Amino acid sequence: MRPTLRQLEYIVAVADTGQIGLAAAQLNVSQPSLSAQLSEVEADLGAPLFQRGRSGAKITPVGEDVVRRARQILHEHKDLRAAAQGGGIFQGRLRLGVLPSIGPYLLPGVVQRLHREHPHFRLIVREESTRDLDEGLRSGRLDMIISTPEDHPGAQSTHLFTEQLWAALALDHPLRSPQGTLPLNALSGQTLLTLGSGHRLSHIVAGLAASAGGRVSDEYEGTSLDAIRLMAATGAGVAILPSIYAATERRRGTDVRLHLINDPAASRALALVQPNLPQPRPGSDVLADVLQSEAARILAAPDGAISVQN
Template identity: 35%
Template sequence: MDVTLKQLRYFVALAETGGFGLAAAQVHVTQPALSTQIREMEDRLGTKLVERLPREIRLTRAGQDVLVRSRRILAEVEELAQSTRLKEGLRGRLNLGVIPTVAPYLLPLALTRIRARDLTLELRVREAQTDRLVEALRLGRLDAAVMALPVSEPGLRADPIATDRFVLAGSISRIATWADRAERLRPTEVSPDQLLLLDEGHCLADQALEVCAISARRQVDLGASSLSTLVGLVSEGFGLTLLPEIAIRTETASAPRLALMRFAAPEPSRTLALVRRQSSVDAAWADDLAEILRDAAAELIGMARDRTAPAA
């Protein structure tokens, strides 16, 4: 008998979780059932794939090679299914990833527009940091993802959807101290000791370091896990942060003490894009989705520019 797709999925789950119990829970079967399938897979391939240790598993050299091939096969199978699901545009089922500094702001508007096009669309959204979304795209677990450029993974295509500018955010009293710099403020003038960042791993934190020409985080770092947490801190006087335009409508509504100031032109920014596999076929659905995301982002950014006077 040949190796089955089910066995490939079980084997990949086992390799990624490092244990039979965790893998069984991930694929929703019992541990004995998963173990049996792995042994059958080894018998059919004629080689040992897994070293069974007391508290964990370790892949053999053959197992490592099979893992690479299994992921590739499963990605191709998922892409085949995708070509059928989405062959008529934005219909069927869509697996979409979004980075955390975009999801709570763009998704509410975008989802309303998506539903208006087709109420039958089955949409599954995953919020995660860029590296995890890229991996999920590569493995075929996501059809597309919204993230900030650049994305260096080969085999992916990025369609820009918005230029998202950064503004300086802080308490009313702190921002007032910059009043004499209005329309002349540069990101490099923000002291590293005042700048609060998201936790490491968030691309927005890396972008903030880059635009402010800061080489590394300080030893004392009040990094936060969400942009809303950062906004809450700075609005109460705990430093300053860079806030993307796309978040301004939501964050200013929940932080009445928050003040904003624009930087001098050219304003620092990030480019948001819809990223998918280059090999994706019948990409009309991607064009439809990118159009919806552009419209939603444009509305949010327009509101942000009304809320904050642009620099001259």
């Protein structure tokens, strides 16, 4: 049967690297052999998958669809073997995409536990914006993602937890309150700091600004939560931060005052999202449980000020 699974691996490797030579080295085959196999596949399918040139191998529109389907077939084959061996996703490699506003704070404990309990499991993590995560999931570049489920219609989502949003104020900001909470209308007239427009968080913050009568800064778009927190510390505005990051900051001591925004709209839901296959990938429920328990551990503040909703 052609293309063979090995040939599908060749196609995906060339698409990922953009270079036949690099793909050959990655797969430990000779470049002439890989090139010949690629030509054979294109002849069998009756269409060119790549445009070869001095600059590399550029994928064609037909090639994009073939590569997407090749990834899905390879994933299904890997799941078949994993199901037969009884370990599901933990029998091999999982490419997990995650929002940069959650990954560095949630995943360290998760990775440590998974490597301890599943020593042969290889987790590859990619931090990307919401838009790039969606592209990665649709193209097959990523196996699963941790993201806001409303941004990935048609995919399978397993709810993990809901984060509340916090306002980070400069230490001398007039809005600081001993109660530790702020009503949404307290942000009236304030400049809110958030991540760039490719992130769902920025859309949530824009909605909060509109409801409160504030404005989102058009002079500064943060590339990380650390960056917008530092800007808030200088008095440049009010940074809007999700709970897991806020909990991390509280524990290590911070240069801003954190106040929970007391409004139902000041929240975001996170989910484990995967392609819409007939059945979820074996073991994904175990991964979801580990993610949920680690989030609950991080958010279990001694004073109860930071909480998580499962």
